[in-house]
Amino acid sequence: MRNPSGGDWNDDLRVRLAGLRLSPAREAEIVEELSQHLDDRYEELRAAGSSDADARRLALEELSEAGGLTQRMQSLSQVNQPAPVVPGQLRPGVLRGLWQDVQYAARTARRQPAFAATIVATLAIATPRRSYRRSLWPHNSSPSRWRCSGRSGSCCSSRAPTSPT
Amino acid sequence: MAIAYMSMPAINRRMLDRELKKGSAELIILSILEPRARHGYEISKLIETRSHGQLKFHIASLYPLLYRLEERGWLQGRWVEKAGQRRRRFYSLTAEGKKVLASQRSTWKAFVEAMGLITGVHHA
Numbered sequence: 470m471r472n473p474s475g476g477d478w479n480d481d482l483r484v485r486l487a488g489l490r491l492s493p494a495r496e497a498e499i500v501e502e503l504s505q506h507l508d509d510r511y512e513e514l515r516a517a518g519s520s521d522a523d524a525r526r527l528a529l530e531e532l533s534e535a536g537g538l539t540q541r542m543q544s545l546s547q548v549n550q551p552a553p554v555v556p557g558q559l560r561p562g563v564l565r566g567l568w569q570d571v572q573y574a575a576r577t578a579r580r581q582p583a584f585a586a587t588i589v590a591t592l593a594i595a596t597p598r599r600s601y602r603r604s605l606w607p608h609n610s611s612p613s614r615w616r617c618s619g620r621s622g623s624c625c626s627s628r629a630p631t632s633p634t
Numbered sequence: 635m636a637i638a639y640m641s642m643p644a645i646n647r648r649m650l651d652r653e654l655k656k657g658s659a660e661l662i663i664l665s666i667l668e669p670r671a672r673h674g675y676e677i678s679k680l681i682e683t684r685s686h687g688q689l690k691f692h693i694a695s696l697y698p699l700l701y702r703l704e705e706r707g708w709l710q711g712r713w714v715e716k717a718g719q720r721r722r723r724f725y726s727l728t729a730e731g732k733k734v735l736a737s738q739r740s741t742w743k744a745f746v747e748a749m750g751l752i753t754g755v756h757h758a
Contacts, residue, residue: 499697502674502723506693509675531692541698546705 478504481529485539489548503538655689659699660708661742662689664727664735667709671726674700700725708734 482500491499507528514524532538542548578585666672666680677700678691691699703709708731715721727735750756 498723499701503693503697505673505720505722506675506678506697510693532694534692534694536694538694538698541694542701545698545701547701 478507481532485532488539489542490550491548492550495547658742660703661735661738663699663703664708664731664738667725667727668735671712671724673722673724677725703731707731
């Protein structure tokens, strides 16, 4: 909202409201509402004879009166809202990130059940097979190593099982 | 000492004003909104004119109070758009707010009467 002096109340208001962590939609509403109040107050002061600069200064000073707008709003339940979830952006904290992942997975499963079912089925089939292979061929004697040990090459020489001396 | 002695009454008066205002602020807002919905600036001007300039609710105290009463469910804020004008947020009393207003009026009346009996201050 622009005032006649060419200034912008919105910037002042946003700076004051920034620490309250309001939801973006609520912050925009409050900025709009308070801007209108400041416009009206500015016009009133101008009509009473204040200069442009004085009217603007006095209107803004009223934001700091009685402990200030920010302090008085601290106790409202609409402040300190959790930050919006941005896809691909992790929030600090391992558990929070994990919880965010779980929420994202649940939302995706709800929206795309066929896709989710395919993923679950793939994991259900692939995971036991892999575990079964690992149980048959222990780590140091996998078939790939046997295949490799029979050929020449740098990889084979470094991976070839060594016999105890 | 002289400075402290001189300044104490002023401090006490400011504190008393602040406490009285705090204790009556909800009743004032609810009363102003009883007849019809009003926007924030109109509420602040009405308080000032009806109290002959004795009470002023500036932006820093008025809006947090409106938001608090709205959170309690006593007021409802609604954006209203009129042709050729920017939209404004009007506040009106809810059913719960009307009940609270009636209750606070009764309590305040009893308090003022009691104070009158104690202090000898009576309504003109």
